[in-house]
Amino acid sequence: MPGQEKIRVLIVDDIAETRETVRRLLQFDTTIEVLGGAQSGKEAIAQCDQLKPDVVLMDINMPDMNGIEATEAIRKKTPYTQVIILSVQDDPGYYRKAMLAGARDFISKPPMIDELTAAIHRAGAMAQEEKNKAVQVYTSTAGRTGPLPYSSIPMSLGKIIVIYSPKGGTGCTTIATNLAAALHGENSNVALVDASLLYGDVPVFLNEQPKNSIIDLSVRADDLDPETISASLTQPKTVGYKILAPPPSPDLVDRVNGDQLVKLLTLMRQSFQYIIIDTSSYLSDVVQSALSTSDVIILITTPDIASIKNCSQFLNLADMSGIERERIVFVLNRFDRNLHIDPAKVGNRLNQAINLTIPMDEAYIMRSINKGVPIYLENRTHPVSMSIQKLASLVKEKVTKQDENAYAQAGLK
Secondary structure, three states: OOOOOOEEEEEEOOOHHHHHHHHHHHOOOOOEEEEEEEOOHHHHHHHHHHHOOOEEEEEOOOOOOOHHHHHHHHHHHOOOOEEEEEEOOOOHHHHHHHHHHOOOEEEEOOOOHHHHHHHHHHHHHHHHHHHHHHHHHHHHOOOOOOOOOHHHOOOOOOEEEEEEOOOOOOOHHHHHHHHHHHHOEOOEOEEEEEOOOOOOOHHHHOOOOOOOEHHHHHOOHHHOOHHHHHHHOEOOOOOOOEEEEOOOOHHHHHHOOHHHHHHHHHHHOOOOOEEEEEOOOOOOHHHHHHHHHOOEEEEEEOOOHHHHHHHHHHHHHHHHHOOOHHHEEEEEEEEOHHHOOOHHHHHHHHOOOOOEEEEOOHHHHHHHHHHOOOHHHHOOOOHHHHHHHHHHHHHHHHHHHHHHHHHHHOOOO
16 A cells, blocks of 8 residues: 555564575565564664664574564564564473463464465564554653653553462452452453363352363364454453353363463454463463463462462472562451461562451351452452452553563653
8 A cells, every 4th residue: 555654663583594585585574664674683683773674583592592482572672673583493391481471473384475464564563553552651751750640551462460379269360350350340351261261150159050161272272363252251240340260060171271262362452551470380281381471460468377388388489480579469358357477478488478357257258259249349448359450450450561671662652
């Protein structure tokens, strides 16, 4: 189309001949402009910082820094640049790592020209959409002092919020179903994924019998699109958000793996502002994948020694696994002042401050579960509901700060 902006592409590969081959393939598409090439990950990061390309074609294997590490650095520094990974290894493990690093697509080498140009056009459209939103936000807030309000932050890709406790029975599902209700609204489309595959209770808590489950989507993960996933989710009668149910039978659990979950979540980010994930205490492949790909982890403990001990062990494991503590919101559930447990002392002992306490009222919560209506929707003034609202605010503040930091690193101040 006349006047259409070209998609600006940077080619990254340590082999000059490969860079030239890809450049020649792309020269026949007049909507694509090749800005140049880089022969290493570090050079790619520097060129992205300078040229701000729309799309980077990134080889996964390079001598100084692999393509996945380079992708993560580029996405942090220039968040509107979309990365397409090219790899001779058609391995689901590589795909998962690439998606976690922020890659937009993953293509096997040597690429077919139609497949490559189609991927570039998809990525280019996403880059343009994100840049347009950023321009609108920063134009409308020009001259403003202080932090931007949450509603003005562009959120073209949804945020993944994982509810996790290393001890069972701490109230994760109650918090998940209520937090989803608190976050869902006119401007916030929410999906709740029950990744507690063995004995997940999200449908039960909402008095729902879903026709589809995570099994139906996971087996087709490679062939899905955001619209198909959204249409396949269940819309409970009692809440505004959609849910993805766990497997209908425990013997089907092995049909879902972490790579499939990452693929589903990557697509769901394009349809929902928030994807809440309820998990089990066991650190299965699926739970680990959820934690790895999350933007925020809501870590749940209760005021008992076993739960606090398990949280301490999980925090140590998170440190070793590279999970930043800045992503964690630490919640003390079923807090009872009569037990004389000081949340501040618990936080100091674990070197992780408790951000929120949710009061104990098991009888009221049980009644709401039996009705299939989250307590947050049934009674907004109940102390538990008010704590859930505070938790929703903490989540919004945390993802807003993450976005602002990313935009600042990209020079959009």
